[in-house]
Amino acid sequence: MTQTHHEALPQWLRPLADMLDSVEAEQLAPRFPHPPEDARPAAVLMLFSDGERGRELLLTERAATLRSHARQISFPGGRQDDTDDDAVHTALREAQEEVGLDPREVIVFGTLPTLWLPPSNHAVTPVLGYWTSPRRLEAHSPDEVARVLPTPLDLLLDPDRRFSVVHPSGWTGPAFDIGTEVPLWGFTAGIISRLFERLGWARPWDASRTRPLPE
Secondary structure, eight states, X not given: OEEOXXXXXXXXXXXXXXXXXXXXXXXXXXXXXXXXXXXXXXXXXXXXXXXXXXXXXXXXEEOTTOSSSTTOEEOSEEEOOTTOOSHHHHHHHHHHHXXXXXXXGEEEEEEOOXXXXXXXXXXXXXXXXXXXXXXXXXXXXXXXXXXXXXXXXXXXXXXXGEEXXXXXXXXXXXXXXOSSSSOBOHHHHHHXXXXXXXXXXXXXXXXXXXXXXXX
């Protein structure tokens, strides 16, 4: 793992590194921005790279047998261990355990505000990194991860793949069609959608396009 300034990053990623200090929790998670005191610390790795299909973001499909967030598309990550030094250590350790990522190949360039994930009561810190040696990864922990999904940014930014999911309660949230049976939605989709919008990467899309929330 290398922690460094944005000069070590590709030109396209530097605007994101430069704006991190100005990002607020309310901008990323307007409904539940701040975790309660009893929330359990956790971290996820938002890993960018220049992959085979251009600019990519590493996602995973969670195992169908998990008690919470089963089959959802998410960032690598998990709960902080007592032996972890900080959120960066947690995110990199979890990514190594889940998908075999070598922490030495990651340039960590910042973190986002810690956000609350109510269903599991976790206080989640997104850690941002650039992968210097992208290659094919496989799920190393099948009890947690079903598939590794290197996802092109062009796909995430395609207006035709954007829509909102609707919960029976009336709640709506951003979602992306990335070619998986279950779309990218929920906590991960919210971070991607709102961060990319604030960065100026998002393209106009039909906000009236909705789909029922996956079971």
